[in-house]
Amino acid sequence: MNQIGFQIEHCRSNCSKSACEWNGLLEALRSKLVDLKINETLEQKFHPILHHHLPKIGLAGCPNGCSQPDIKDFSISGYVNPLITDAPCLQCEVCVRSCLEGAISLQPKGISIDKDRCLSCGNCQRVCPSGTLTRGESGWILRLGGRVGRHPRFATFIGKVSTIDEVVQWVYKTILDYMENSEAQERLTHFLERKTISV
Ligand code: SF4
Ligand code: SF4
Ligand code: SF4
Structure with missing residues (x-):
C-alpha cells in the first residue's frame, strides 16, 4: 500500500x-x-x-x-502557445517541418498558424533561428x-x-x-x- x-x-x-x-x-x-x-x-x-x-x-x-x-x-x-514577433522571417521553413500537426504554413507575408490544429507543444518556438516565432502564453x-x-x-x-x-x-x-x-x-x-x- x-x-x-x-x-x-x-x-x-x-x-x-x-x-x-x-x-x-x-x-x-x-x-x-x-x-x-x-x-x-x-x-x-x-x-x-x-x-x-x-x-x-x-x-x-x-x-x-x-x-x-x-x-x-x-x-x-x-x-506554451507560439507567438509571432516582428523579427524578420528567414523563410527557412524549419518551423513548418517541426510541427507534427501541420499547423504552420508559409504565406507571402510570413508564417501563419492554424490555432485549431496547434497543440501548444513548443516545438516550433525552439527551432526558429530568427526569433520570429517565440514563446507566448x-x-x-x-x-x-x-x-x-x-x-x-x-x-x-x-x-x-x-x-x-x-x-x-x-x-x-x-x-x-x-x-x-x-x-x-x-x-x-x-x-x-x-x-x-x-x-
Ligand atoms: S506549438 Fe507545436 S503544434 Fe503549435 S504550431 Fe508550434 S509546433 Fe505546431
Ligand atoms: S516529451 Fe514526454 S517526457 Fe518530454 S516533456 Fe513531453 S511529456 Fe514529458
Ligand atoms: S518563423 Fe522562424 S523557423 Fe519559421 S520560417 Fe520564419 S525564420 Fe524560419
Missing part, C-alpha cells in the same frame, strides 16, 4: 521537449498533499483503504503526455477523471491555469472534497466522474 496516500507519475528528467518546467510543480504537489494525511483519513473512512481510493496524478511537461496523464485521476500537462492544462480498467475513460478537460499554485490548489481542494463528501465505499474515479459530468 502506498504510504503517502497518493501517486504522481511524471516525465523523465531534463527532457528537451518540455513546454513548462515541471520539477517545481512536482515538489509543490508532494509537499502540499502530504498535509492532507490522505492515508490516515481514508483509512478511517473506508477501512480498509484500497488502491482505487488513492489519488493518481499524471504530470507531463508537454502535450506528448509520456507520463500518461489522461488515464489518471488528475491530468496535468504543460503547454504558457501554463498547465487540467483534466479530471481518467482511468483504465473495466470501464476506461479519458480525463475530462477542466481548464487552463498559468501558475503552479493554481494547479496545486485545484488538486488539493478536489482531494479534500473527496475525503469529506464521497459516498460510502465510493471509488475516487466514480466520485470524479460525478464531478465532471456537468463540466
Whole structure:
C-alpha cells in the first residue's frame, strides 16, 4: 500500500521537449498533499483503504503526455502557445517541418498558424533561428477523471491555469472534497466522474 496516500507519475528528467518546467510543480504537489494525511483519513473512512481510493496524478511537461496523464485521476500537462514577433522571417521553413500537426504554413507575408490544429507543444518556438516565432502564453492544462480498467475513460478537460499554485490548489481542494463528501465505499474515479459530468 502506498504510504503517502497518493501517486504522481511524471516525465523523465531534463527532457528537451518540455513546454513548462515541471520539477517545481512536482515538489509543490508532494509537499502540499502530504498535509492532507490522505492515508490516515481514508483509512478511517473506508477501512480498509484500497488502491482505487488513492489519488493518481499524471504530470507531463508537454502535450506528448509520456507520463500518461489522461488515464489518471488528475491530468496535468504543460503547454506554451507560439507567438509571432516582428523579427524578420528567414523563410527557412524549419518551423513548418517541426510541427507534427501541420499547423504552420508559409504565406507571402510570413508564417501563419492554424490555432485549431496547434497543440501548444513548443516545438516550433525552439527551432526558429530568427526569433520570429517565440514563446507566448504558457501554463498547465487540467483534466479530471481518467482511468483504465473495466470501464476506461479519458480525463475530462477542466481548464487552463498559468501558475503552479493554481494547479496545486485545484488538486488539493478536489482531494479534500473527496475525503469529506464521497459516498460510502465510493471509488475516487466514480466520485470524479460525478464531478465532471456537468463540466
Ligand atoms: S511529456 Fe513531453 S516533456 Fe514529458 S517526457 Fe514526454 S516529451 Fe518530454
Ligand atoms: S506549438 Fe507545436 S503544434 Fe503549435 S504550431 Fe508550434 S509546433 Fe505546431
Ligand atoms: S518563423 Fe522562424 S523557423 Fe519559421 S520560417 Fe520564419 S525564420 Fe524560419
